Amino acid sequence: MSRLISYNREVKSVFELLGSKENDITSSMAWALAKCPEFLKRVAAAVVPAAFDPEDVWILNQQYTGDTGITDIEITDEKNFHMIIEAKRGWVLPGADQLKKYSLRKSFVNSQAVHKAIVTLSECTELYAGLYLPLKHANGVPVRHISWKKIYELAEQAKADSNHEQKHLLSEFTTYIRGIMTMQKLDSNMVYVVSLSTQNPDNCPISWIDIVQRHGKYFSPIGVKGWPKEPPNYIAFRYYGKLQSIHHIEGYTVSRNMHSEIPEMPDREWDGDCFIYRLGPAIVPAKTVKTGNLYRNGRVWAMLDLLLTCDSVSEARDQTQARLR
Numbered sequence: 001m002s003r004l005i006s007y008n009r010e011v012k013s014v015f016e017l018l019g020s021k022e023n024d025i026t027s028s029m030a031w032a033l034a035k036c037p038e039f040l041k042r043v044a045a046a047v048v049p050a051a052f053d054p055e056d057v058w059i060l061n062q063q064y065t066g067d068t069g070i071t072d073i074e075i076t077d078e079k080n081f082h083m084i085i086e087a088k089r090g091w092v093l094p095g096a097d098q099l100k101k102y103s104l105r106k107s108f109v110n111s112q113a114v115h116k117a118i119v120t121l122s123e124c125t126e127l128y129a130g131l132y133l134p135l136k137h138a139n140g141v142p143v144r145h146i147s148w149k150k151i152y153e154l155a156e157q158a159k160a161d162s163n164h165e166q167k168h169l170l171s172e173f174t175t176y177i178r179g180i181m182t183m184q185k186l187d188s189n190m191v192y193v194v195s196l197s198t199q200n201p202d203n204c205p206i207s208w209i210d211i212v213q214r215h216g217k218y219f220s221p222i223g224v225k226g227w228p229k230e231p232p233n234y235i236a237f238r239y240y241g242k243l244q245s246i247h248h249i250e251g252y253t254v255s256r257n258m259h260s261e262i263p264e265m266p267d268r269e270w271d272g273d274c275f276i277y278r279l280g281p282a283i284v285p286a287k288t289v290k291t292g293n294l295y296r297n298g299r300v301w302a303m304l305d306l307l308l309t310c311d312s313v314s315e316a317r318d319q320t321q322a323r324l325r
Contacts, residue, residue, distance in 0.1 A: 015176035023062065025180060026072040026087045029151070030061035032173040033075065036166045038158035040075075046154065047144050048115035050081035068105040072121075082113035088122035089180065090230075091254045091273070093145075096134035103138035120145045123181065128254060152177045189304040190320075191234040191246055193313055194220075195297045198239060201258075203266040211262055212237060212245075212279065219258055219276045226299065231275055234304060236313075243289035243313055246304065248280035289313060 003010055015028040033040045037054035044050065060074040076082035084102045086094050102108065102118050118141055120129065129145035136143055155174050159167045197208045212218055218237075223229035236246040254273050258265035261276045285308055292312025294300065302316035303323065310316040 013172045013175040013179070015172055016179065020089070020180050022072075022087060022089050025089060026085075027061055028173065028176060029087070030059055030073050032155065032169060033073075034059045036155075036158060036162055036170055038161045038166070039155050039170060042154040042158055043146075043151070044075065044081060044083070046146055046150065047083055047117050047119055048081045050115045052077045052080045065105060065107070068101045071102060071105070074107075076111060076113055078111065079113060081115040081117075082108060082111040083117045083119050084108060085119045085121055088120070091123045091128075093122060093124055093129060093133055094120055096138075099135050099138040099143055103141040108141075116141050118143045121148065121151065123148050124254070126150070132256075148177060148181045152181060188233045190232065190301050191236045191304050191307055192228060192232040192299065193236040193238060193243070193302055193307070193317075194218075194299045195294075196237040196239045196244070201265065204264050206264045209237075209239065211264075215262055216279045217261060217276060218279060219262070219274045222254070222273050222275055224272065228275075231277065235277060235279070236302075236307060238291055238313055241291050243285055243291070243307065245282035245284055246307060247282055249277045250280045251278040252276060283308075289316070 015024075018024040018028055033043060040054050040057065040059075044052070056077040056079075058074075058076055058078070060071070060076075062070055062072065063074060064070045071084050072087045073085040074083070075085070084105070086098065086102065088094065099118055099120075108116065118138055120133065120143065122129075122145075124132075124145065125147050126145055129147075133143060133145060152174055155170050155177070159170050162170060196212065200207050201211075206214065218235065221227045231249055231252050234246055234248055237244050253261065253276050255261065255276055256270045256273055257268065258270075258274065258276065259267040289307065289310065290312045292314030294314050294317075300313065300317040302313065302320045306316040306319050306323075307313065310319060
C-alpha cells in the first residue's frame with residue numbers, strides 16, 4: 001500500500017489524523033468504545049462489577065453543563081452503571097476540585113444506576129495513582145484509575161472476541177494508543193547531556209556514577225530548574241572532564257521515592273516527582289570528547305551524531321544550535 005505523510009510524519013492509524021491532544025485522544029477512545037462492544041465490556045469491567053447489554057449503553061463525549069463544565073467521556077446504561085472518565089495525556093493526575101465537581105454533576109447525581117464511579121485515565125501506573133490520587137472517593141463516589149497501558153491491553157484482548165471489522169478498528173486504535181502512550185519523542189536524535197557527580201547523593205552509600213554503572217538507571221526532577229518536562233530519547237553523562245557515555249532511554253517511571261528503583265537510596269518520599277530512567281547499553285565515543293566551554297554542572301542538548309564527531313560537548317551544542325537555526 002501507499003504511505004500517507006501528514007505534517008511531515010507518516011500516518012499509521014486513521015486516529016492519528018485527529019491529532020494527539022487530550023480531546024483528540026478521548027474522542028478516539030469514545031469511538032472505539034461505541035463501535036467495539038467487547039472493548040466496552042472490558043473497560044467497564046475494569047471499573048465496576050456490572051453486567052449490561054452494550055446496545056443499551058450511551059457514550060457521551062465532551063459533554064458540557066454550566067454547573068460542572070465538560071466531561072471527557074461518560075458511559076452509562078442508566079440502570080446498572082454510570083461512569084465519568086477524566087483523561088489526561090502524560091503522567092498527570094487530576095486535582096481534587098475537579099473530581100469533586102464531577103461527582104456533583106446533575107445527570108450523575110440523578111442517575112439511577114446501581115454502580116457509579118469517576119475514572120482517571122493517564123499514563124500514571126495504577127500503583128502510582130494509588131499513592132498520589134488526591135481522593136479515593138468524591139462526595140461518596142468511588143474514584144478509580146486506569147493507565148493508558150491498561151487501555152491498550154484491554155483493546156488487544158478484545159480483538160479475540162470481535163468480528164473482522166471491529167478487529168481492524170481496534171488494531172488502528174492500539175497503534176494510535178501505542179504512539180501516545182509514552183511522552184518520549186521517539187524520532188528525535190537529540191541527546192540531553194548532564195554532568196555526573198563523583199560524589200554520593202545524600203544518605204546514599206554509592207555515587208552517582210555507581211548508580212548509572214551498577215543499576216543502569218538515572219533520576220532527575222521533572223520540569224524544574226531547567227530539567228526536561230518530558231523524557232528525552234537519549235541521555236549522556238560527562239565527568240572527569242570528558243563525555244563518558246551516551247544511552248538510549250529504554251523506559252522510565254515517575255516516583256517520589258528513589259528507593260523503589262534504586263535500593264541504596266534512602267526510603268523516603270520527596271516533595272516533587274522525578275523521572276527514573278532505565279538506560280540502554282552505553283554508547284562510548286570512539287575518540288575523546290572533552291567537556292569544553294561548559295559550566296561545571298551545566299546541562300545541554302546536542303544531536304547524537306555531533307556528540308560522536310565533535311571534539312567537545314560545547315562544540316556539539318553550538319553546532320546543534322546552528323543546525324537548528
